[in-house]
Amino acid sequence: xxxxxxxxxxxxxxxxxxxxxxxxxxxxxxxxxxxxxxxxxxxxxxxxxxxxxxxxxxxxxxxxxxxxxxxxxxxxxxxxxxxxxxxxxxxxxxxxxxxxxxxxxxxxxxxxxxxxxxxxxxxxxxxxxxxxxxxxxxxxxxxxxxxxxxxxxxxxxxxxxxxxxxxxxxxxxxxxxxxxxxxxxxxxxxxxxxxxxxxxxxxxxxxxxxxxxxxxxxxxxxxxxxxxxxxxxxxxxxxxxxxxxxxxxxxxxxxxxxxxxxxxxxxxxxxxxxxxxxxxxxxxxxxxxxxxxxxxxxxxxxxxxxxxxxxxxxxxxxxxxxxxxxxxxxxxxxxxxxxxxxxxxxxxxxx
Amino acid sequence: xxxxxxxxxxxxxxxxxxxxxxxxxxxxxxxxxxxxxxxxxxxxxxxxxxxxxxxxxxxxxxxxxxxxxxxxxxxxxxxxxxxxxxxxxxxxxxxxxxxxxxxxxxxxxxxxxxxxxxxxxxxxxxxxxxxxxxxxxxxxxxxxxxxxxxxxxxxxxxxxxxxxxxxxxxxxxxxxxxxxxxxxxxxxxxxxxxxxxxxxxxxxxxxxxxxxxxxxxxxxxxxxxxxxxxxxxxxxxxxxxxxxxxxxxxxxxxxxxxxxxxxxxxxxxxxxxxxxxxxxxxxxxxxxxxxxxxxxxxxxxxxxxxxxxxxxxxxxxxxxxxxxxxxxxxxxxxxxxxxxxxxxxxxxxxx
Numbered sequence: 024x025x026x027x028x029x030x031x032x033x034x035x036x037x038x039x040x041x042x043x044x045x046x047x048x049x050x051x052x053x054x055x056x057x058x059x060x061x062x063x064x065x066x067x068x069x070x071x072x073x074x075x076x077x078x079x080x081x082x083x084x085x086x087x088x089x090x091x092x093x094x095x096x097x098x099x100x101x102x103x104x105x106x107x108x109x110x111x112x113x114x115x116x117x118x119x120x121x122x123x124x125x126x127x128x129x130x131x132x133x134x135x136x137x138x139x140x141x142x143x144x145x146x147x148x149x150x151x152x153x154x155x156x157x158x159x160x161x162x163x164x165x166x167x168x169x170x171x172x173x174x175x176x177x178x179x180x181x182x183x184x185x186x187x188x189x190x191x192x193x194x195x196x197x198x199x200x201x202x203x204x205x206x207x208x209x210x211x212x213x214x215x216x217x218x219x220x221x222x223x224x225x226x227x228x229x230x231x232x233x234x235x236x237x238x239x240x241x242x243x244x245x246x247x248x249x250x251x252x253x254x255x256x257x258x259x260x261x262x263x264x265x266x267x268x269x270x271x272x273x274x275x276x277x278x279x280x281x282x283x284x285x286x287x288x289x290x291x292x293x294x295x296x297x298x299x300x301x302x303x304x305x306x307x308x309x310x311x312x313x314x315x316x317x318x319x320x321x322x323x324x325x326x327x328x329x330x331x332x333x334x335x336x337x338x339x340x341x342x343x344x345x346x347x348x349x350x351x352x353x354x355x356x357x358x359x360x361x362x363x364x365x366x367x368x369x370x371x372x373x374x
Numbered sequence: 375x376x377x378x379x380x381x382x383x384x385x386x387x388x389x390x391x392x393x394x395x396x397x398x399x400x401x402x403x404x405x406x407x408x409x410x411x412x413x414x415x416x417x418x419x420x421x422x423x424x425x426x427x428x429x430x431x432x433x434x435x436x437x438x439x440x441x442x443x444x445x446x447x448x449x450x451x452x453x454x455x456x457x458x459x460x461x462x463x464x465x466x467x468x469x470x471x472x473x474x475x476x477x478x479x480x481x482x483x484x485x486x487x488x489x490x491x492x493x494x495x496x497x498x499x500x501x502x503x504x505x506x507x508x509x510x511x512x513x514x515x516x517x518x519x520x521x522x523x524x525x526x527x528x529x530x531x532x533x534x535x536x537x538x539x540x541x542x543x544x545x546x547x548x549x550x551x552x553x554x555x556x557x558x559x560x561x562x563x564x565x566x567x568x569x570x571x572x573x574x575x576x577x578x579x580x581x582x583x584x585x586x587x588x589x590x591x592x593x594x595x596x597x598x599x600x601x602x603x604x605x606x607x608x609x610x611x612x613x614x615x616x617x618x619x620x621x622x623x624x625x626x627x628x629x630x631x632x633x634x635x636x637x638x639x640x641x642x643x644x645x646x647x648x649x650x651x652x653x654x655x656x657x658x659x660x661x662x663x664x665x666x667x668x669x670x671x672x673x674x675x676x677x678x679x680x681x682x683x684x685x686x687x688x689x690x691x692x693x694x695x696x697x698x699x700x701x702x703x704x705x706x707x708x709x710x711x712x713x714x715x716x717x718x719x720x721x722x723x724x725x
Contacts, residue, residue: 186704188669195673195681235625238645238667238700240684274586277627277646294589295628316589318539322546330546333591349589353537 025160032094036267038343044372045093050351051086069114076149090365101169107143125181137210140218148222155223166224170231171208172246213256228269235274254286294349298337312345331367376511383445387618389694395723396444401702402437427500441716452520458494476532488561491569499573506574517575521582522559523597564607579620586625605637645700649688663696671707682718
């Protein structure tokens with residue numbers, strides 16, 4: 024493996040000093056890029072892209088050719104894990120992910136097996152190795168997985184949902200079945216993330232996309248307990264380098280202290296949180312990643328630059344900030360605005 | 375007007391001691407009740423119910439006949455204000471509210487007039503008077519309105535939305551037009567709420583349903599600034615009694631200190647917030663209302679009682695807590711479970 028030329032992202036996630044604030048974007052490789060849309064049209068569907076390691080690698084590299092990003096992220100989907108468990112993932116244009124066999128009964132949960140990633144998700148691990156090789160040490164590669172709670176919610180609903188009524192009914196009516204499912208997912212995610220690290224992932228991000236729909240009590244019992252177990256069981260060093268872990272919980276601003284106690288190195292923040300306030304609350308323990316509203320990218324260069332400066336100012340000086348959006352970039356964004364954004368983070372954080 | 379027999383809700387909102395924790399539910403009058411669904415079928419559509427003061431009064435009373443609630447709430451909708459401004463509100467079964475003439479241009483905003491509630495929303499004020507009379511002093515009547523930001527978001531999108539992309543584009547591209555709209559809505563809501571108070575509303579709740587989609591910066595500028603202006607301009611005493619104001623901001627847990635600074639008497643909390651933590655942060659300044667996840671009502675009496683006890687315990691002893699759900703009750707809830715819930719709040723808070 025080539026030596027890492029730009030280790031700004033790794034350093035910031037470990038709260039070590041850097042010459043400027045590193046930046047990457049959730050969903051940076053994807054639909055906002057015309058070159059991605061072209062590949063997607065040729066491939067037919069989203070999963071065909073994920074399942075082809077060479078295409079996945081090409082897509083992960085695309086945003087790096089356009090923007091001076093400080094990290095690359097594996098091109099894949101959090102739902103590959105339930106897919107490998109037999110739920111039959113598929114995508115319907117404009118409707119998001121769906122499962123052919125969502126979980127309906129206790130028996131459905133009992134019959135699930137913990138995955139063996141080297142066998143069941145070979146295509147992802149090959150995409151990781153290939154992307155790492157292709158990066159050639161330019162920037163670090165971020166691997167990722169969904170949190171057990173977030174995966175469970177999709178598996179029970181069979182698709183995304185506005186209020187996750189079915190999942191919450193399990194939670195309050197049959198918590199023991201839900202716990203059984205979460206335990207199997209936890210073991211699967213540990214296996215999956217450790218396999219990604221061994222294949223070349225240098226940073227790990229756990230997406231707890233639906234943690235924020237839980238009550239304060241339920242969040243601890245059904246989400247945080249399992250992400251903590253995952254973090255405890257991850258390989259913390261690989262090839263003599265620490266592997267930082269980012270825990271991103273959409274709408275998790277109320278729980279920063281709890282999230283910081285999970286053992287993660289950095290907390291991913293959505294845009295509702297004040298970075299200054301978050302730093303005051305947990306900045307001694309963890310780095311912070313975020314948190315511009317992706318909607319800002321729909322405006323104009325002046326507004327984008329203003330918002331970047333506001334966010335940098337809100338965090339203040341010193342190490343421990345990775346710039347990112349508060350959620351994934353949306354497909355309607357003009358790449359020229361993204362270039363302005365990335366440039367602005369680098370320019371204004373250097374001052 | 376009859377003297378108020380149960381002033382437990384008013385007292386708690388003003389942080390005065392009570393013998394037990396008062397309870398009411400957002401959307402307590404509505405689709406979870408078979409007697410409501412029957413009236414609705416007869417009337418044809420939702421707005422016909424709102425526009426008929428006698429029917430609106432009957433519906434507001436329905437939950438009080440079933441449950442020992444400590445407050446009644448006006449039966450109406452937050453979107454009556456934009457409707458009165460000429461946007462043409464209508465409801466499609468299963469799709470929620472829509473506007474025939476959503477705002478599309480600066481000109482659309484310029485041509486809007488501030489409402490005169492006595493003329494433009496007579497039917498609501500008549501529903502307030504009639505419901506207050508029908509209550510006959512049993513419990514206080516809660517009036518309400520949407521926050522300017524929340525109303526503006528619906529007016530610009532023309533309906534509910536997942537990410538309010540159009541509204542956020544205005545916010546970051548044309549903030550001055552959005553401010554013009556918010557100012558007109560603020561004047562309209564002040565007029566509307568003061569008219570409700572003069573017609574008999576004894577508590578006011580402002581619903582900032584979509585405040586929580588804003589960034590930390592934008593929340594202050596586009597939502598809080600206007601709710602603060604409203605609160606400053608509301609009649610604070612009527613018929614020798616203080617009129618408490620509740621500000622409910624869905625997903626506003628990050629901003630409790632700011633919300634408390636608005637001048638409201640109580641903050642409405644969704645279920646993601648720890649009551650204990652919220653009380654520690656702002657309990658000296660305001661009362662707290664909330665915050666059970668309505669999904670708990672879908673479970674069973676044991677789980678409901680457990681959750682009620684947890685929430686009461688989280689707030690702790692002393693005055694200043696009004697029990698409520700963290701959002702509106704959903705149509706699929708069995709009224710028997712609601713009875714268990716209300717009973718449990720009264721029983722366990724008396725201990």
